[in-house]
Amino acid sequence: MAVSVQVVTVIAFYMVAALVMVFVNKIVLNTAPNLPTFLCSFQSIATVLLLSLTSLFTSHVQIPTLDYPTARKLAPLMMVDASGFLFNTLCLRDVEAAYYNIARGLVLPLTILVVSMHSFTRPSLAVVGCASVVTFGFLIGTSFEENIPAKAVPGPLALFYGFLSSLSIAMHAVLVKSSLPHVHGSATKLSYWSNLGTAVLLSFTALINGEVSAFIQMTQDRNWDWATFAWGNMITGLFGFLISIAGILSVKITSPITHMFSSASRTVLQIALGVKIFGDVLTRQRMVSASTILFGTLLYTYVKSQEPKQLVEATSLQKTKDLESQGTNREKS
Numbered sequence: 001m002a003v004s005v006q007v008v009t010v011i012a013f014y015m016v017a018a019l020v021m022v023f024v025n026k027i028v029l030n031t032a033p034n035l036p037t038f039l040c041s042f043q044s045i046a047t048v049l050l051l052s053l054t055s056l057f058t059s060h061v062q063i064p065t066l067d068y069p070t071a072r073k074l075a076p077l078m079m080v081d082a083s084g085f086l087f088n089t090l091c092l093r094d095v096e097a098a099y100y101n102i103a104r105g106l107v108l109p110l111t112i113l114v115v116s117m118h119s120f121t122r123p124s125l126a127v128v129g130c131a132s133v134v135t136f137g138f139l140i141g142t143s144f145e146e147n148i149p150a151k152a153v154p155g156p157l158a159l160f161y162g163f164l165s166s167l168s169i170a171m172h173a174v175l176v177k178s179s180l181p182h183v184h185g186s187a188t189k190l191s192y193w194s195n196l197g198t199a200v201l202l203s204f205t206a207l208i209n210g211e212v213s214a215f216i217q218m219t220q221d222r223n224w225d226w227a228t229f230a231w232g233n234m235i236t237g238l239f240g241f242l243i244s245i246a247g248i249l250s251v252k253i254t255s256p257i258t259h260m261f262s263s264a265s266r267t268v269l270q271i272a273l274g275v276k277i278f279g280d281v282l283t284r285q286r287m288v289s290a291s292t293i294l295f296g297t298l299l300y301t302y303v304k305s306q307e308p309k310q311l312v313e314a315t316s317l318q319k320t321k322d323l324e325s326q327g328t329n330r331e332k333s
Helices: 002-031 036-052 068-094 097-103 109-120 126-142 158-182 189-209 211-219 226-253 256-278 284-306 310-321
Strands: none
Touching: 002 036, 002 068, 002 097, 002 226, 002 256, 036 068, 036 226, 068 097, 068 158, 068 189, 068 310, 097 126, 097 158, 097 189, 097 256, 097 284, 109 126, 109 284, 109 310, 126 284, 158 189, 189 211, 256 284
C-alpha cells in the first residue's frame, strides 16, 4: 500500500507541475510574446539557483563541480536542451494551449527514428505500426480546418517550432544516456549542468537579439501588465525546478507504462483546461487527432512492455522524454 501511495503521489506531483508550467507560461507569453528567450533564460537561472539552495538541505540533490572538460563533453546535451526549451516556448506562444500536444505530436515517431539511427538497430514492425498511428494522428490535427476563427489556426511556423521541439526531445533521449556517465550517473548533477548551460546560452541569445532592451523599455510602459509577467516568471521559475525533480522521481518510481498513462492523462487535462481557461477551440477533428496520438503512444508502451528485456532499450526513451527540463525539462513542457 505504501508503494501505491508513493506512486500516486509522484504522478500527481508531476502532472500538477507540468500543467502549471504550460498554463502559466502561456499566460506570461500572452503578456510579453516578444520575450520568449528572456523568459526561458529566467526560468533556467531560477532552476539553477533553486537546485543550489536545495543541495544545502538534502544530499539527494547533488551539485557538480564545474570544470571545462565536463562542460565540453556535455556541450551537445546543453545545446539541444537550450534549443528544445526555446522551440517548446515558441510553439506554445503561437498555438492554443489545447492544441499544444498536437503540434508536438511527432515526439514518439522522431524518438524511435533517432534512437534507431543512433543504435544502428531496426525497430520491430509493431513499433513502426505504433509510430505510424501517431504520425497519422498528427497529420489529422495539422490538416486544413474549416469554420474556425483565424486566431485558432496554427501557422506553418508554429508547426515547424513544434517539429523542432519534438526533434529536440528525441535527440535529448539519446544524449541523456550518453551524458550520465560524465556526471557519475547523477540525474540532479546532469539537470544542473543542463539548466546552467541553457541559462548561459539563452541569456546571451536574449541579449544579442534585443529582448533585454525590449524588456527594459516595456517596464517603462505604464500600460504593460508587468505584475502578471513578474509573478508568472516567479511561478514558472519555481515550477521549472519542481518539474525537474518531479521528472526524476517519476522515472525512478514509476514504470514506463504508468509513466505513459500519466502523460496521457495530463494531455487530456491540458486540452480540457485550455478550453476552459483560454476559450481554445476544440473541434471534432482535433479531438480525433489527439485521441489517435494518445492511442498510438499507449499502444507503443504496451508493445514495448511485451518485448524481451534485451530489446527494451527504446523503452527508456519514454522515461527520459518528459525529463524536460528543460530542467532536464521542458516538456520541460
